[in-house]
Amino acid sequence: xxxxxxxxxxxxxxxxxxxxxxxxxxxxxxxxxxxxxxxxxxxxxxxxxxxxxxxxxxxxxxxxxxxxxxxxxxxxxxxxxxxxxxxxxxxxxxxxxxxxxxxxxxxxxxxxxxxxxxxxxxxxxxxxxxxxxx
Amino acid sequence: xxxxxxxxxxxxxxxxxxxxxxxxxxxxxxxxxxxxxxxxxxxxxxxxxxxxxxxxxxxxxxxxxxxxxxxxxxxxxxxxxxxxxxxxxxxxxxxxxxxxxxxxxxxxxxxxxxxxxxxxxxxxxxxxxxxxxxxxxxxxxxxxxxxxxxxxxxxxxxxxxxxxxxxxxxxxxxxxxxxxxxxxxxxxxxxxxxxxxxxxxxxxxxxxxxxxxxxxxxxxxxxxxxxxxxxxxxxxxxxxxxxxxxxxxxxxxxxxxxxxxxxxxxxxxxxxxxxxxxxxxxxxxxxxxxxxxxxxxxxxxxxxxxxxxxxxxxxxxxxxxxxx
Ligand code: B12
Ligand SMILES: Nc1nc2c(ncn2[C@@H]2O[C@H](COP(=O)(O)OP(=O)(O)OP(=O)(O)O)[C@@H](O)[C@H]2O)c(=O)[nH]1
Ligand SMILES: [Mg+2]
Numbered sequence: 001x002x003x004x005x006x007x008x009x010x011x012x013x014x015x016x017x018x019x020x021x022x023x024x025x026x027x028x029x030x031x032x033x034x035x036x037x038x039x040x041x042x043x044x045x046x047x048x049x050x051x052x053x054x055x056x057x058x059x060x061x062x063x064x065x066x067x068x069x070x071x072x073x074x075x076x077x078x079x080x081x082x083x084x085x086x087x088x089x090x091x092x093x094x095x096x097x098x099x100x101x102x103x104x105x106x107x108x109x110x111x112x113x114x115x116x117x118x119x120x121x122x123x124x125x126x127x128x129x130x131x132x133x134x
Numbered sequence: 135x136x137x138x139x140x141x142x143x144x145x146x147x148x149x150x151x152x153x154x155x156x157x158x159x160x161x162x163x164x165x166x167x168x169x170x171x172x173x174x175x176x177x178x179x180x181x182x183x184x185x186x187x188x189x190x191x192x193x194x195x196x197x198x199x200x201x202x203x204x205x206x207x208x209x210x211x212x213x214x215x216x217x218x219x220x221x222x223x224x225x226x227x228x229x230x231x232x233x234x235x236x237x238x239x240x241x242x243x244x245x246x247x248x249x250x251x252x253x254x255x256x257x258x259x260x261x262x263x264x265x266x267x268x269x270x271x272x273x274x275x276x277x278x279x280x281x282x283x284x285x286x287x288x289x290x291x292x293x294x295x296x297x298x299x300x301x302x303x304x305x306x307x308x309x310x311x312x313x314x315x316x317x318x319x320x321x322x323x324x325x326x327x328x329x330x331x332x333x334x335x336x337x338x339x340x341x342x343x344x345x346x347x348x349x350x351x352x353x354x355x356x357x358x359x360x361x362x363x364x365x366x367x368x369x370x371x372x373x374x375x376x377x378x379x380x381x382x383x384x385x386x387x388x389x390x391x392x393x394x395x396x397x398x399x400x401x402x403x404x405x406x407x408x409x410x411x412x413x414x415x416x417x418x419x420x421x422x423x424x425x426x427x428x429x430x431x432x433x434x435x436x437x438x439x440x441x442x443x444x445x446x447x448x449x450x451x452x453x454x455x456x457x458x
Binding site: 003004025026028030031034038045049050052054055082084 | 150151154155157158162164220221225226228229232233240245247248
């Protein structure tokens with residue numbers, strides 16, 4: 001058997017905007033990835049715990065509610081707190097340019113906005129996760 | 135990657151990340167995975183394993199969330215393994231059973247792991263069974279295993295469980311009929327979930343009459359439990375039924391008989407897979423293998439005739455050769 005790229009698709013926050021997360025999850029599945037989908041309203045603690053238990057290569061966060069700076073920085077802090085440096089964090093949704101720069105400065109690998117072709121996100125994951133590089 | 139003894143050390147101290155990594159190594163059958171199984175072997179055997187099976191959408195994950203909460207509340211360290219089908223075309227999968235896990239997710243005594251069936255040639259049940267053993271060695275006292283109740287793979291996974299709970303719901307009379315082969319025999323406890331829905335009585339009667347066909351057992355009567363998992367109704371009854379079945383197994387002696395058979399079956403399955411792999415590997419080096427394959431493809435040779443030829447080759451060149 002082979003090693004599959006494994007991605008957690010997480011949807012933090014209290015809002016119900018889950019279309020983007022589902023579109024991305026399906027595209028990843030079709031690209032042959034294993035996707036763990038945790039559903040709506042996940043706290044950063046739940047997201048990081050799920051990433052640990054499932055031993056994923058990447059956490060993909062979908063945020064359209066405007067709470068991205070807070071959510072991403074919580075996730076990055078929790079990962080650091082657990083000394084995890086081999087899980088890539090990336091995401092998408094409604095995130096203004098200025099904030100994208102901030103998110104990258106705290107270690108978020110990439111942010112994909114509305115209208116991104118899913119092929120681009122698939123290619124990005126393949127090129128940037130631990131397993132893809134081996 | 136070679137065997138990492140410090141990973142096992144961390145695992146035995148209860149480190150979740152080490153457990154997660156070892157599960158991946160074993161699930162993926164990475165090179166040398168057997169060494170990890172070997173290292174954990176002395177720690178395997180104390181968990182009680184409960185299989186939860188049933189058709190898509192009956193509420194297995196919802197039920198598991200509630201049942202796990204019940205066990206955690208009783209102080210039991212609890213693990214869940216959720217097996218989900220993967221796409222047979224791409225091998226990819228969306229594993230969504232975690233969605234139903236509520237606040238217990240962050241309980242330090244809880245561990246949840248999703249497994250995809252990977253559309254591979256066999257091996258799912260074997261890998262799942264090994265992952266059960268890893269969680270057992272990780273000192274989970276109760277392990278709940280979710281599978282969709284169709285196909286031989288799933289039945290094999292259920293046979294690796296001590297107690298099997300078959301979940302159905304009202305209005306699925308035909309489903310029960312379809313599942314009859316295999317599933318009805320392996321069910322130790324039946325749950326009609328979504329009992330809030332119409333048709334519950336009828337499903338109950340159908341199930342009762344089907345269970346009458348099972349061989350008579352005067353020591354254990356297979357219970358049928360009505361549940362509304364989304365609001366937690368019937369869950370305490372399910373837990374009590376599991377306890378009762380466990381006591382029956384232990385007092386009747388079946389517990390150890392089943393486990394011995396399970397070990398023997400695991401051994402046989404592992405050997406079968408390895409033998410097939412090895413023979414295929416050597417067979418593909420046979421000088422006329424590609425020739426035969428292309429003749430089968432274009433219809434010049436029937437698959438049966440080809441198999442006879444290759445079996446002769448195996449007999450003469452592979453088996454005979456190694457016997458010397
Ligand atoms: C559809 C929609 C809804 C639907 C959601 C249905 C659902 N189940 O998802 C409904 C009608 C329920 C809804 C409700 C609300 N909405 Co609304 N909604 C939208 C809308 C119009 C489109 C979102 C969408 O589904 N796009 C389609 C998907 C496929 O695109 P996407 O999510 O952007 O995803 C793509 C990329 O962003 C990226 N991506 C996304 N996630 C991820 C993750 C990863 C890992 C990766 C790699 C990529 C990636 O890839 C995807 C494919 O290209 C947006 C406006 C907009 N143009 O985006 C507003 C919008 C998101 N909503 C908004 C608001 C305010 C609300 C409400 C609060 C409105 C209200 N006042 O009641 C409520 C919230 C209710 C609640 N409890 O959630 C605001 C948010 C404002 C903000 N961020 O500051 C927006 C931006 C509208 C606006 N301009 O004001 N909404
Ligand atoms: N009405 C009702 N709905 C329920 C009950 N139990 C679960 N559900 C709902 O049924 C749906 C499916 O539940 P899941 O727990 O995901 O079912 P599952 O069997 O795990 O599904 P798969 O893993 O996809 O096979 C969810 O929307 C649940 O909320 C119940 O007792 N009554
Ligand atoms: Mg499920």
